[in-house]
Amino acid sequence: MSMTHDGAHMVQLESQTDILDGLQMFTRLDSNVIYVEGEKGSGKSWLAQRFLNTDKKIQTLSFLICLSTQTAEQQRSVLLGQLLSDSFCTGEETLLESLSVFRKDQECKATIIVDDANLLAEHLLDELAQLVLAAQQNPLWQISVILFAKPNEIDESSLNTDPKPEFKHITILPLTDSEATDFIEQLVIPVSHIDSDKKKQAIHRAAQSVVNYPANLLALSDSHKKPVVCWVKRSLIALIIILLALGGWSWWTSYQARVQDQQTETDIIGQDEAKQDTLPNQVSSASDTTSGTQSTLDADQTQEDDTLPQAVTDKTLTVGDESDSEQKRVVVPSKVVDALLDGDSPKDAKVSNDEVISAQASSVQKTNSSLKGDQLTLADEALLALPAERYTLQLAAVTKQDEAVSFIKMYGLDGQVRVYRTLRNQQPWYIVTYQDFASIKETREAAQELSLALQKEQPWPKSIAQVHQEIERVK
Structure with a gap:
C-alpha cells in the first residue's frame, strides 16, 4: 500500500498492499462482515482512507468514524445519509428497515467502513449484521461491512442476531525490516528535515528498539526535528x-x-449641599438679630429726610455715567416690563436673583448642540455663559466626536443637549x-424623568463650575 505523511511522496508497502487486496476480494465476491484488527499505530485509519480512494468498482461507500460521544441515532443518520443520499431518513428506524423501504426492489451495492468500531453505539453492530444477512438473501443487494478496531475489542459471539454472520478476519502485522528501512528513508527523514548522517544513523538505531508500526517509526523523528522558526507567527x-x-493602558x-x-x-456637590442646608439657618439668625437695629435706622433716616433739604449738585446725571467696570448687564423679567407698559408702578414687581439667573439660562437654550449630518456643533460658549453656581446633567463621556x-442619534437628543470638548x-x-x-x-429629579434607556447610562449631576x-x- 502507498503511504504519505505531511505532503511527503508516496511510500509503497507490500504488506499493506496485500491487506488492501484482501479487502477488495471480500467486498466484491459476496456480502460479508470483515474485521480488520491491528494494534494502536498499525495504520488502520490509513488503510480505511486508502480503500475509499482506490476501490472504484463499489457503487456506494459509507464511512463512519465512531466517537464515544455519539448516540445511536447520530451514527445511524451518518450511515443512512451516505447510503440513501437521494432519500430522507430521520435515523429513528433501523438500517435494515430504511433500506427495505427505499431499496426494496432496486439494486444496492454498498460497502460500509467503520473506523474505531469498538465505539459503535448499542445495537448498531447488530443492525449492521442484520443488514449483511438480508443482503445475502436478496439477489439485488450486495452489502459488506468493514470494521476497523484493536484485537479482541469486537466479540462476534455477543451479537443478538440469529443466525450470526460469519466474520472474516484480517490482521495488520508490523512492517518487515526492509519496509521499515524504506519507510524511514523515504518518509520519516524527509519530513523531519534531517540532513546530517549522524542524526540519520541515530534514527535507524532507535528503530531497532520499537515495533515496526508506522506510528512508532514516525515518532522517532520528534527528538531530531530541525527547529523551524516561523517569524510571521511570532x-x-x-x-x-x-x-x-x-x-488595557x-x-x-x-x-x-x-x-x-x-x-x-462629588466633593463639590457635597459642599454645595452643606451650604444649602446651613444657609437658611444663618439667614434666619441674622434676620432676628438685626431686625431691631434696622427698624431704628429706618426711623432716624425718615426724620432726616423730612427736616433736611435735598443736596444741591451741579452735575447732570445721565444714564451710563458709571465706569465700565461698574456696569453690569441686567435681565428684566417680563412681568416688570408688562407693569411699565400698563402705566403701573413696578415697585411691587420684585426681581429675585433666581429669576435673573433663570432668564440668563433661558437665553442660551437656543445654542444647544445640533447635528448637521455627522457633524456636531459644540456648545462651549453657551455653557461658559451659564452662572457657575448652576448644575447640569452629564449623560455621556466619549473620546471621539463620532461616538458622541x-x-x-441613538437616543434622539438632537437639539436637546450641549456637548463640549475637554x-x-x-x-x-x-x-x-x-x-x-x-x-x-x-438635577436629580430631571434624571428620574429621562427615558429608561437613558437612565441605564447612569447620568450624574455636574456643577457648571466644573x-x-x-x-x-x-484653551
Whole structure:
C-alpha cells in the first residue's frame, strides 16, 4: 500500500498492499462482515482512507468514524445519509428497515467502513449484521461491512442476531525490516528535515528498539526535528500582545480619569449641599438679630429726610455715567416690563436673583448642540455663559466626536443637549450634558424623568463650575 505523511511522496508497502487486496476480494465476491484488527499505530485509519480512494468498482461507500460521544441515532443518520443520499431518513428506524423501504426492489451495492468500531453505539453492530444477512438473501443487494478496531475489542459471539454472520478476519502485522528501512528513508527523514548522517544513523538505531508500526517509526523523528522558526507567527503574537497592552493602558487611564472627575464632582456637590442646608439657618439668625437695629435706622433716616433739604449738585446725571467696570448687564423679567407698559408702578414687581439667573439660562437654550449630518456643533460658549453656581446633567463621556454623534442619534437628543470638548491625560474627550438647573435636587429629579434607556447610562449631576474648568483646559 502507498503511504504519505505531511505532503511527503508516496511510500509503497507490500504488506499493506496485500491487506488492501484482501479487502477488495471480500467486498466484491459476496456480502460479508470483515474485521480488520491491528494494534494502536498499525495504520488502520490509513488503510480505511486508502480503500475509499482506490476501490472504484463499489457503487456506494459509507464511512463512519465512531466517537464515544455519539448516540445511536447520530451514527445511524451518518450511515443512512451516505447510503440513501437521494432519500430522507430521520435515523429513528433501523438500517435494515430504511433500506427495505427505499431499496426494496432496486439494486444496492454498498460497502460500509467503520473506523474505531469498538465505539459503535448499542445495537448498531447488530443492525449492521442484520443488514449483511438480508443482503445475502436478496439477489439485488450486495452489502459488506468493514470494521476497523484493536484485537479482541469486537466479540462476534455477543451479537443478538440469529443466525450470526460469519466474520472474516484480517490482521495488520508490523512492517518487515526492509519496509521499515524504506519507510524511514523515504518518509520519516524527509519530513523531519534531517540532513546530517549522524542524526540519520541515530534514527535507524532507535528503530531497532520499537515495533515496526508506522506510528512508532514516525515518532522517532520528534527528538531530531530541525527547529523551524516561523517569524510571521511570532510577529503576529507580539503584535497582538502589544495591542492588548495598549488597549488595557488606554482603558485604565480613561477609567482613572473618570473616577477622578466623579470624585471631584462629588466633593463639590457635597459642599454645595452643606451650604444649602446651613444657609437658611444663618439667614434666619441674622434676620432676628438685626431686625431691631434696622427698624431704628429706618426711623432716624425718615426724620432726616423730612427736616433736611435735598443736596444741591451741579452735575447732570445721565444714564451710563458709571465706569465700565461698574456696569453690569441686567435681565428684566417680563412681568416688570408688562407693569411699565400698563402705566403701573413696578415697585411691587420684585426681581429675585433666581429669576435673573433663570432668564440668563433661558437665553442660551437656543445654542444647544445640533447635528448637521455627522457633524456636531459644540456648545462651549453657551455653557461658559451659564452662572457657575448652576448644575447640569452629564449623560455621556466619549473620546471621539463620532461616538458622541452616535449617542445623540441613538437616543434622539438632537437639539436637546450641549456637548463640549475637554482634555484628560492629553486625550480629547467629548462630554454630553443635558439642560441646566438651579440645585442638586432639581438635577436629580430631571434624571428620574429621562427615558429608561437613558437612565441605564447612569447620568450624574455636574456643577457648571466644573464644566467651566474642563472647557478651559482646551484653551
